[in-house]
Each structure stands twice: as C-alpha cells, then as structure tokens.
Amino acid sequence: MNITAYIPEPEKLSAMMAAFAAFSAVVTVSWPYMFRDNLAARLHKVEGEQERIRQRERARLNADKRPVSLRAEPRKLFQEIVDRFNLAKQAEDGEIVNKLRMAGYRGHAPVTTFLAVRLISPLAIFAACLLYLLLIVRPVAPLLLVVAIAATVGSLGYFAPAIFIKNRITKRQKSIQRSWPEALDLLLITVEAGMGIESAFRKVGEEIGMQSPEIAEEIMLTTAELSYLQDRRQAYENLGKRTGVEGVRAVVTSLIQAEKYGTALGQALRVMAQENRDMRMSEAEKKAAALPPKLTVPMILFFLPVLFAVIMTPAAIQIAGIP
CATH class of the missing domain: 1.20.81 (Receptor-associated Protein)
Incomplete structure (x- = not known):
C-alpha cells in the first residue's frame, strides 16, 4: 500500500522544501572542510613574485652605472676636431643652429657633428676620388692633373652636409604642410x-x-x-x-x-x-599643372622613336622590295 497517496499535496511540497533546506545547510557547513580556500596562499605567492621582480630590477639598475641624460653628447672625435681647429666660431651667428633646428636636429651634438663632417668630407672625398683614379681608372694624364681633378671633386664635399640639411628641411616642411x-x-x-x-x-x-x-x-x-x-x-x-x-x-x-x-x-x-x-x-x-611640361622630354625620348619605327618599318620593307 502506498502511504504517500494519503498525504495531501501541500504537505508533500512542505516536506520536499524542508528536505532541500536541510541538505543545503549541511553542504554550506561542510563546504570549507571539503574544499580548502587557497586565496591567501595565492596572494602570498603573488606578493613574493612582486618582491623578486623588484629585487631583480634594482640589481639591473645598480649594475648600469651610465649617467642618464636627455641631451645627446657629441662624439669624442668630432668634439676634438671642432676644438682643435676652433670651428665653433662658425656657429656663433646662429644660422647653422637655426637650420639644424628646422631639419629636426637640436642641441650641441648636431652642431658639433655638422662642423666636423663639413671639415672631414672634402678630405675623405678627395682621398677616395684619388684612389679611384689611380687604381681603377689609371688615366694617361699627368699625376698633377689627376690630383687637381680629385681636389676639385673633393671640394664639393664641403657643400655636401649643407645640401643634406637643406633636403632634410624641405622634406620636413612638406610633411608639416x-x-x-x-x-x-x-x-x-x-x-x-x-x-x-x-x-x-x-x-x-x-x-x-x-x-x-x-x-x-x-x-x-x-x-x-x-x-x-x-x-x-x-x-x-x-x-x-x-x-x-x-x-x-x-x-x-x-x-x-x-x-x-x-x-x-x-x-x-x-x-x-x-x-x-x-x-x-x-x-x-x-x-x-606642371606635369605636362615635365612629360614632354620623356615622350620625345622614349615614345616618338618607337612610334616612328612602327610607322616607317612597313614603308621601308615595301621600298626595299622584301617579300
């Protein structure tokens, strides 16, 4: 005989809810004992890792004894050249400094580098040109003439740094515009x-x-x-x-x-x-608007000869009687 058949429906619902509440209370009380909370251990591990990172960074910074500066220092060779030949007077009027600033170079180091390179460039180009003429070209001209040609080419090196700075200024101004x-x-x-x-x-x-x-x-x-x-x-x-x-x-x-x-x-x-x-x-x-005149010379040099060849070749073949 089924006993639950004689229990009214509301009483069945109350019994089920009481059983669920008792089960939930048992689970809540026993949960900390069944599943350990590792939050404290994880936090302690994170703190230890942070401390190890701090110690490693302190050791790295202490090992690096180089002075930190926002201003770049010129190379020692360039500074010695400028001091040796007293080239700093050339920048006293401020024109070189202003041009270097317009080109994006600021500070004392770019000025020193510019002055030193302007002095070194003619000598370097002269030596390279002279070696090229004597060792590779080997002209039959007299040695004095070869040296004069190399000196003429080397003298252009004096203007090479200024040309570079001018091109740099032009590109920078175009980007700004x-x-x-x-x-x-x-x-x-x-x-x-x-x-x-x-x-x-x-x-x-x-x-x-x-x-x-x-x-x-x-x-x-x-x-x-x-x-x-x-x-x-x-x-x-x-x-x-x-x-x-x-x-x-x-x-x-x-x-x-x-x-x-x-x-x-x-x-x-x-x-x-x-x-x-x-x-x-x-x-x-x-x-x-300036593009058509610029295209005139390339068209004359490259397009017209091909066009003339295409037009004149059949006529030339007919005149020559080639079957």
Missing part, C-alpha cells in the same frame, strides 16, 4: 571644448603623432616651452622659427594676438585651418 590643417582642426576642437591652450597643444601632439611625427614633436616641444618660459609669446615664435612654414607662422601670429588682446581663438583657428587647406590644394594643383 601636408598635415598642418588636420592639426589645426584638432586644436580647434579641443579649444572649443573648453581646454586651455597648453592642454590643447598636448592633446593635439598626442593625437597627430601617427599622421605626422614632425608636427607632434614641434607641438609637444611648444607645450614644454609654454610651461617653463616666462614669456609665452617666445614659445609661439620659437614654433614658427623651428618649422619655417608660412602657415604655421600665420597661426603663431594669431595665437600671439589672442594672447595679447584676449580675442576669441576659435574663429581665428577655423579661418586658418581653411586657409591652410586651400594652400595645400593650390600646391597640389600647381604640381598637376
């Missing part, structure tokens, strides 16, 4: 969002770095100068001098005026961004 309108758009957004000019420059420098490292470098340097220079106008003027780009100088003038008279900067930046964008477009149009 290409990305400067986008930098102004970012600067306009940050200024209109309520940021100060220093925070806006810092934000733009962080965001524009992927597109143009040159602009990011100049903007971050300007941010640093705004922080420690007493005259903020000097920081803006330094930005224009370092870049040498007309669009940057125009923006610098607007920033100086806004700093002096307290005028609104947002509208000026919007106008400057549009003007720089128009300048970039006009430069592209000039390059496109």
Whole structure:
C-alpha cells in the first residue's frame, strides 16, 4: 500500500522544501572542510613574485652605472676636431643652429657633428676620388692633373652636409604642410571644448603623432616651452622659427594676438585651418599643372622613336622590295 497517496499535496511540497533546506545547510557547513580556500596562499605567492621582480630590477639598475641624460653628447672625435681647429666660431651667428633646428636636429651634438663632417668630407672625398683614379681608372694624364681633378671633386664635399640639411628641411616642411590643417582642426576642437591652450597643444601632439611625427614633436616641444618660459609669446615664435612654414607662422601670429588682446581663438583657428587647406590644394594643383611640361622630354625620348619605327618599318620593307 502506498502511504504517500494519503498525504495531501501541500504537505508533500512542505516536506520536499524542508528536505532541500536541510541538505543545503549541511553542504554550506561542510563546504570549507571539503574544499580548502587557497586565496591567501595565492596572494602570498603573488606578493613574493612582486618582491623578486623588484629585487631583480634594482640589481639591473645598480649594475648600469651610465649617467642618464636627455641631451645627446657629441662624439669624442668630432668634439676634438671642432676644438682643435676652433670651428665653433662658425656657429656663433646662429644660422647653422637655426637650420639644424628646422631639419629636426637640436642641441650641441648636431652642431658639433655638422662642423666636423663639413671639415672631414672634402678630405675623405678627395682621398677616395684619388684612389679611384689611380687604381681603377689609371688615366694617361699627368699625376698633377689627376690630383687637381680629385681636389676639385673633393671640394664639393664641403657643400655636401649643407645640401643634406637643406633636403632634410624641405622634406620636413612638406610633411608639416601636408598635415598642418588636420592639426589645426584638432586644436580647434579641443579649444572649443573648453581646454586651455597648453592642454590643447598636448592633446593635439598626442593625437597627430601617427599622421605626422614632425608636427607632434614641434607641438609637444611648444607645450614644454609654454610651461617653463616666462614669456609665452617666445614659445609661439620659437614654433614658427623651428618649422619655417608660412602657415604655421600665420597661426603663431594669431595665437600671439589672442594672447595679447584676449580675442576669441576659435574663429581665428577655423579661418586658418581653411586657409591652410586651400594652400595645400593650390600646391597640389600647381604640381598637376606642371606635369605636362615635365612629360614632354620623356615622350620625345622614349615614345616618338618607337612610334616612328612602327610607322616607317612597313614603308621601308615595301621600298626595299622584301617579300
């Protein structure tokens, strides 16, 4: 005989719930004894690992006794050459320093390297050219004439560092001109969002770095100068001098005026961004307009002879009577 058949349905439900509650209470009480908590051991292990990492880094830093400096030192050989021949006077007028800054080289080391290389280059090119003429070409001309030719070629080495710096400046200015309108758009957004000019420059420098490292470098340097220079106008003027780009100088003038008279900067930046964008477009149009004259000589040299050969060959074959 089934006894549960005589138990009412509500009483069955109550019994099942009581049995489940008793089972849950037993599991809860016995759980810490059945499964150990290893959290404390894991935390202790992590702390020990962190301490070992600290000790390893301290040992590595103590082993490295080289002085840390943000300013690069010139090579000893170049410094000795500059001091020996008293070449530092050539950089006293500041023209070499300004050109090196426009090319992206700052500090005392690039100036020393430039002066030393400008002195070494003619001698190195002269020696290389003389060895090439005497050992490989072996001309029948007199030795004095060969030496004179080598000296003439070697004298061009004096201008080689200046040509390199000039090309570097041109490439850097083109990169700045290409990305400067986008930098102004970012600067306009940050200024209109309520940021100060220093925070806006810092934000733009962080965001524009992927597109143009040159602009990011100049903007971050300007941010640093705004922080420690007493005259903020000097920081803006330094930005224009370092870049040498007309669009940057125009923006610098607007920033100086806004700093002096307290005028609104947002509208000026919007106008400057549009003007720089128009300048970039006009430069592209000039390059496109100059393309047909540049293609004239290659077409005359390479296309017309082939065209004449294709046209004249059948006629020449017919005249010669070749079947």
